Amino acid sequence: MRLRFFGGLSIADGDRALDVRGRGQQALLFRLALDAGTTVAYRALAEDVWPDDPPEDPRASLQSLASRLRRELPPGTLEAVPGGYRLGIDRADVDVVRFTDLVERARRSEDPSAAAADARAALALWIGDPWTPGGGFDWVVRDLLEDRAHAERLASPAPPSAVGLAAADPSATDAAPIPAALTPLIGRQDELALIDEQLRAERLVTLIGPGGAGKTTLAFETARRRPGAVVVELAPAAPGEVWAAVAGAVGRSIRVGELVSTSARDRVLEALTGRTALIVLDNCEHVSAEAAAVALDLLRGAPGTRILATSREPLGLAGEAFVDLGPLPDDDARELFSRRVRAARGTSPSLEDTDAVARIVTRLDGLPLALELAAAKARTLTIGEIDSGLDDRFALLATGPRAIEARHQTLRALIDWSWETLTEAERASLLAAAVFPDGIGARDVAVVARAFDVDAASFDALVDKSLLHRSERRLRMLETVREYGIDRLRREGREAEFRGIQAHAMADLAAREDARLRGPGVREGLAWFDADDENLSAALRTCAEQPDLAEVGVRLVRANLWTWLMRERFEELAAGITRFFDTAGALDSEPAVVVRGVGLLARAFDISRRESDRREAVPPAESRSGLVADTAAPSAALDLLERESPAVIAAAAVHRSELSAVIGPLLRGVAMTARDTPPGRPWPRTTVIDDTGLADAPEWSRAFVSMMRSAIAQNSGDTATLGIESEKSLASFLRLGDVWGTAFASQMRSEWLQLAGRLDEALEVADTSTEALTGLTSTADLVQQRAQSIGLLLRLGRIDEARERLVQTAELAREKESPQGIAQAAMSAATIEIAVGDGDAALRHLDEVDVGAMPSFPDQLVAWARSKRAQALVLLGRNDDAAAALRAALPAAIGSGDHPIVSDVAVSIAGWLAAERRDADAARALTAAARIRGGVDAQEPFLRVLRERLGTDALDPTAAAPPGAMSDPGESVARPDGASRAEDATAEAEREVAALSALLGSPLGA
Incomplete structure (x- = not known):
C-alpha cells in the first residue's frame, strides 16, 4: 500500500485506489503513517486525533475508529499491538515520511555532493502543498516546511545572508566584538524580529522570561546584528556596582580621548555623547532597581542610545517595551534536544525514542537550558533513562558544562538565582x-x-x-x-x-x-x-x-x-463517599449530612445488588418471566437503612439546604421499597418518595423530588404520575432558572406529551431539552435526546426534517468520537428507514453499529438495536430471522428494567405476529405494549407501515389498547396507603412479559 499526501490525499493498493472517508479515520491513518512500521501509543494517537476535544473514553473511541478504518485497508495493514496500533507498511511508501528521511540523511551527510543529491530527491517529492486531515496537525506542516527550507539550502548552497544587519554607525567603530555563538540558534526567529521591531519604535526594550529561556542568547544575537553594540554583563555585579560594570564595558567598546570626568556614571555619559549605540544590560533581575536607575540616566543623558535589557522582571520605567520569551515551541524544542543529544553521543535519537523525546520536552517546559542539561546526559544514559530520571529532575540535572557560569550549570541553580531575588x-x-x-x-x-x-x-x-x-x-x-x-x-x-x-x-x-450549579450559573x-x-x-x-x-x-x-x-x-463519587463516609457520621454539618445520606443510599443499593448476584443458580422458570430476576431477600440492606436512617433524617432537618432537604424523602422511600419487596425479589424501580418535611423546603428541593418521581414513573409506565410530576418540576425549574433541571424535566414532559398524543408540543419541549443539555451532559445523552426528537418527527410524518436532524446528530457523534453516540445515530437512521418501509436500508444502518463495542453498551441500547433489526426483517418478509432477533431483544430489555424499552420490543413482537398472520396474538402483544408503557403510542411508525402492507386492524394501537391505559393527566395518583400506581404497573408488566415470551415460543432463559 502506498500513501501520498503531497498535493492531496491518495491511497493505493497496487493498481487499486482506496477511499478512506471521515475526519476521524483519515486522522488516524495520517498519524499512523507518520510513524509507518512503528507502534504508536494510544495516548499519542488520542492527543493528535482529538487535540482540542478528546472523547470521554479515548481507548474505546480509538478501537471503534480503528475497526472502521481496518475495513477500508488491505488485510493485515492496520495492526493492534500491545500499547497502541501500527501501520504495517514501509516508510518509503509514505511520501512525506520518505521526504523527511531524505532531508535528515542530507543534513547528516559529510559529503556535500551526496547531501545535495538527497536534498534534490526530497524536493522532487514535493508536488504540491502537503495534505492534512485538519486541526491538530499544524505541527506536521511546520516540520515539513522547515525540512523543505533545509533541503533547498543543501540542494543549492549559498553564502549566509547579511540581510537584517544594521548599518554601522561611523561614530561607533572599533567596538569590542560580541562573543561568538558556540552553537547554532534554533528557532526564535519571530522573537528576534520582534526585538528589532521594538527597538526601532522604542528606546528601552526588556527581554522578559524565566531562567533558562535563552534571553542572553537572543540579546547577544541582536547585538551581533548591530555593529557598535555594547554588552554589559551584570550577572557578576553586586549592588552598587552597576555603573562600574557599564563603564568597564563602554571603555572596552568605544575608543575615546582623555575623559575629564571622575565618576563612572559621568565617564559613560561623556563617552556616549554624540554617539548612536545599543547598550545591552544582561541579567538585571538581581540588581533590578539599580539597573532601572542606570537605564533611566542613560536614556536621559545619551539621546542616541538605545537599551536592550534582559531580566526575569520588568525594569518598571515609562516607555519600556517588552518581548516576552516563553518556552520554545515543541518542534524547535525537539530539534534543540535532538541536536544536543547528537553532539553528546554522536547519534540523534532514534525513531523509537520519539515519544520519550516528546515527553522530555514537555516535562522540561521547552526551556532551552534545561534541554541542554538533559541532552548532555545522553553521554551516559539512554533517552528512556533520561525520561524516567526526570521524576527527580533536580538530581538528574545536578551537573552541567564547567565552562558556563555557575548559575547555569544545574537546573536547581538556575531557579535558585530567581529565588534569591x-x-x-x-x-x-x-x-x-x-x-x-x-x-x-x-x-x-x-x-x-x-x-x-x-x-x-x-x-x-x-x-x-x-x-x-x-x-x-x-x-x-x-x-x-x-x-x-x-x-x-x-x-x-x-x-x-x-x-x-x-x-x-x-x-x-x-x-x-457548587452553589451556582443549581441555577442560571x-x-x-x-x-x-x-x-x-x-x-x-x-x-x-x-x-x-x-x-x-x-x-x-x-x-x-x-x-x-x-x-x-x-x-x-x-x-469518583463512590470513592469519595466511601473514603469519608465514617467521618460524616458525626452529622454535625450540612456537608456531613449530605455525604452520609448519599453514602447510606449507595451502600443499601450495593448490598441489594450483591444479594441479587447470590440468587439461586437455577431459579424456577416462572420466577424468571418477570422484569427482574429472583434474589435473596434484601434484609441486610433493610437492616442498614432502619438502623442508620433516623439519625440522618433528623440531622437533615437541622442542617437544611437544597440537597439535605431531599435526603429524608429519599431514605424513607428506599426503606419502604426494601420493606415491601417480597423475599426472593430485588428492589423494583418504583420507589415512592413522600412529601414529609418538604413543606418548608427550598423550591429547588421540591422540584427535584417531582423530577425524581417523574423519572421513576416514566421508567415504570406510570403515565398519570409522569404527567403530573413532570409538569410540576418543569414549572419550578423554569422559575428558578436551573438549566440542568429544566432540561431533565423537559425530557420527562416530552415523554408524557407523546403518549398523550400532543406530538407538536412534545417535539417543542424535547428540542428545548436538547438545547439546554448541550455542554452539560455526555455526547451519548445528547444523541439520545435528539433521537427522541427524530422519533417525534416520524410520528408527525415530517420525514425530511427527521433526516436533517439525523445528519446533525450523526455529525455530533462522529465529531465527539462517541462509540455509543455513533451507534445511537445509526439506530435512529434505521428507525427513519423503517418509518418509510425500507427494510434493506434500515439493515444497512444497523450493520454500521460496531458489534465489538456492543457489550459495553447499556441493556436499553442493545435491546433497542435488536428490536429495530427485527422490525426491518419483518418488513423484508424474513420472519424467522426476525423471531431470532426478538428472542435476543426481549431478555436484554427485561434486564434493563426499562418499561418503555420493553414496550418497544413488545411492539416489534406484535408486528412479527401480524406478519405470521396471528392477528389475535398480535393484538395481545400490542395490548401488552400499552400496559407496560402505561399508554398508547398511537402513531408508532413501524406499526403504521406494516398495517398498510398487511391490511389488518390487528396492529391498530388504539383498538388494541386496554381501558384506562392512558390515564387522565389530571387524575390524582395518591392512594390511601401512600403507595404509587407504579407498583401495580410493575406487577402487571411482569405478567405481560411472561405472556410475550410464550408468544415467541421461547421462555426466558431457554
Whole structure:
C-alpha cells in the first residue's frame, strides 16, 4: 500500500485506489503513517486525533475508529499491538515520511555532493502543498516546511545572508566584538524580529522570561546584528556596582580621548555623547532597581542610545517595551534536544525514542537550558533513562558544562538565582502556587492568598518575575518551577502543611461554585470545576492521606457531589463517599449530612445488588418471566437503612439546604421499597418518595423530588404520575432558572406529551431539552435526546426534517468520537428507514453499529438495536430471522428494567405476529405494549407501515389498547396507603412479559 499526501490525499493498493472517508479515520491513518512500521501509543494517537476535544473514553473511541478504518485497508495493514496500533507498511511508501528521511540523511551527510543529491530527491517529492486531515496537525506542516527550507539550502548552497544587519554607525567603530555563538540558534526567529521591531519604535526594550529561556542568547544575537553594540554583563555585579560594570564595558567598546570626568556614571555619559549605540544590560533581575536607575540616566543623558535589557522582571520605567520569551515551541524544542543529544553521543535519537523525546520536552517546559542539561546526559544514559530520571529532575540535572557560569550549570541553580531575588511574601506565594497543579484562577487568587496568609499582590509580583504566567484567566507555573517549589517544601518539611492549606482553600472555593450549579450559573460553575479538576483531585488525595483533614475531605466530597452526578463520574463519587463516609457520621454539618445520606443510599443499593448476584443458580422458570430476576431477600440492606436512617433524617432537618432537604424523602422511600419487596425479589424501580418535611423546603428541593418521581414513573409506565410530576418540576425549574433541571424535566414532559398524543408540543419541549443539555451532559445523552426528537418527527410524518436532524446528530457523534453516540445515530437512521418501509436500508444502518463495542453498551441500547433489526426483517418478509432477533431483544430489555424499552420490543413482537398472520396474538402483544408503557403510542411508525402492507386492524394501537391505559393527566395518583400506581404497573408488566415470551415460543432463559 502506498500513501501520498503531497498535493492531496491518495491511497493505493497496487493498481487499486482506496477511499478512506471521515475526519476521524483519515486522522488516524495520517498519524499512523507518520510513524509507518512503528507502534504508536494510544495516548499519542488520542492527543493528535482529538487535540482540542478528546472523547470521554479515548481507548474505546480509538478501537471503534480503528475497526472502521481496518475495513477500508488491505488485510493485515492496520495492526493492534500491545500499547497502541501500527501501520504495517514501509516508510518509503509514505511520501512525506520518505521526504523527511531524505532531508535528515542530507543534513547528516559529510559529503556535500551526496547531501545535495538527497536534498534534490526530497524536493522532487514535493508536488504540491502537503495534505492534512485538519486541526491538530499544524505541527506536521511546520516540520515539513522547515525540512523543505533545509533541503533547498543543501540542494543549492549559498553564502549566509547579511540581510537584517544594521548599518554601522561611523561614530561607533572599533567596538569590542560580541562573543561568538558556540552553537547554532534554533528557532526564535519571530522573537528576534520582534526585538528589532521594538527597538526601532522604542528606546528601552526588556527581554522578559524565566531562567533558562535563552534571553542572553537572543540579546547577544541582536547585538551581533548591530555593529557598535555594547554588552554589559551584570550577572557578576553586586549592588552598587552597576555603573562600574557599564563603564568597564563602554571603555572596552568605544575608543575615546582623555575623559575629564571622575565618576563612572559621568565617564559613560561623556563617552556616549554624540554617539548612536545599543547598550545591552544582561541579567538585571538581581540588581533590578539599580539597573532601572542606570537605564533611566542613560536614556536621559545619551539621546542616541538605545537599551536592550534582559531580566526575569520588568525594569518598571515609562516607555519600556517588552518581548516576552516563553518556552520554545515543541518542534524547535525537539530539534534543540535532538541536536544536543547528537553532539553528546554522536547519534540523534532514534525513531523509537520519539515519544520519550516528546515527553522530555514537555516535562522540561521547552526551556532551552534545561534541554541542554538533559541532552548532555545522553553521554551516559539512554533517552528512556533520561525520561524516567526526570521524576527527580533536580538530581538528574545536578551537573552541567564547567565552562558556563555557575548559575547555569544545574537546573536547581538556575531557579535558585530567581529565588534569591524574592521577598519572603513572594517565596511563600511561589510555594503556595506549587501545590495547585491546575494553576490558580484569577477570581480565586484572593481566597488562596488569605488561606496562605500572604498578600494577593505577591502573586502578581511572581508574574512580573516570570515565575508565574497568565494564561486563559489563570495563573500558571512552569512544571520545572513547580517541581522546584515542591522540592523546597519537602526539604523544609512543609509539604504536608502547604497541601493541607490548599485542601482548605479548594473546599471553600468548591462550595462557592457548587452553589451556582443549581441555577442560571450552572455553565460557569461547571467550567470552574472542569478547570480545577486536578486541584480538586490533589486536595482530596491530601485529605485521604492526612487524618486530621478528614472533615475537609467531607466538605470537598459534598462540594463535588453534584458535578460528579451531572458529569456521570460515578467512580469518583463512590470513592469519595466511601473514603469519608465514617467521618460524616458525626452529622454535625450540612456537608456531613449530605455525604452520609448519599453514602447510606449507595451502600443499601450495593448490598441489594450483591444479594441479587447470590440468587439461586437455577431459579424456577416462572420466577424468571418477570422484569427482574429472583434474589435473596434484601434484609441486610433493610437492616442498614432502619438502623442508620433516623439519625440522618433528623440531622437533615437541622442542617437544611437544597440537597439535605431531599435526603429524608429519599431514605424513607428506599426503606419502604426494601420493606415491601417480597423475599426472593430485588428492589423494583418504583420507589415512592413522600412529601414529609418538604413543606418548608427550598423550591429547588421540591422540584427535584417531582423530577425524581417523574423519572421513576416514566421508567415504570406510570403515565398519570409522569404527567403530573413532570409538569410540576418543569414549572419550578423554569422559575428558578436551573438549566440542568429544566432540561431533565423537559425530557420527562416530552415523554408524557407523546403518549398523550400532543406530538407538536412534545417535539417543542424535547428540542428545548436538547438545547439546554448541550455542554452539560455526555455526547451519548445528547444523541439520545435528539433521537427522541427524530422519533417525534416520524410520528408527525415530517420525514425530511427527521433526516436533517439525523445528519446533525450523526455529525455530533462522529465529531465527539462517541462509540455509543455513533451507534445511537445509526439506530435512529434505521428507525427513519423503517418509518418509510425500507427494510434493506434500515439493515444497512444497523450493520454500521460496531458489534465489538456492543457489550459495553447499556441493556436499553442493545435491546433497542435488536428490536429495530427485527422490525426491518419483518418488513423484508424474513420472519424467522426476525423471531431470532426478538428472542435476543426481549431478555436484554427485561434486564434493563426499562418499561418503555420493553414496550418497544413488545411492539416489534406484535408486528412479527401480524406478519405470521396471528392477528389475535398480535393484538395481545400490542395490548401488552400499552400496559407496560402505561399508554398508547398511537402513531408508532413501524406499526403504521406494516398495517398498510398487511391490511389488518390487528396492529391498530388504539383498538388494541386496554381501558384506562392512558390515564387522565389530571387524575390524582395518591392512594390511601401512600403507595404509587407504579407498583401495580410493575406487577402487571411482569405478567405481560411472561405472556410475550410464550408468544415467541421461547421462555426466558431457554
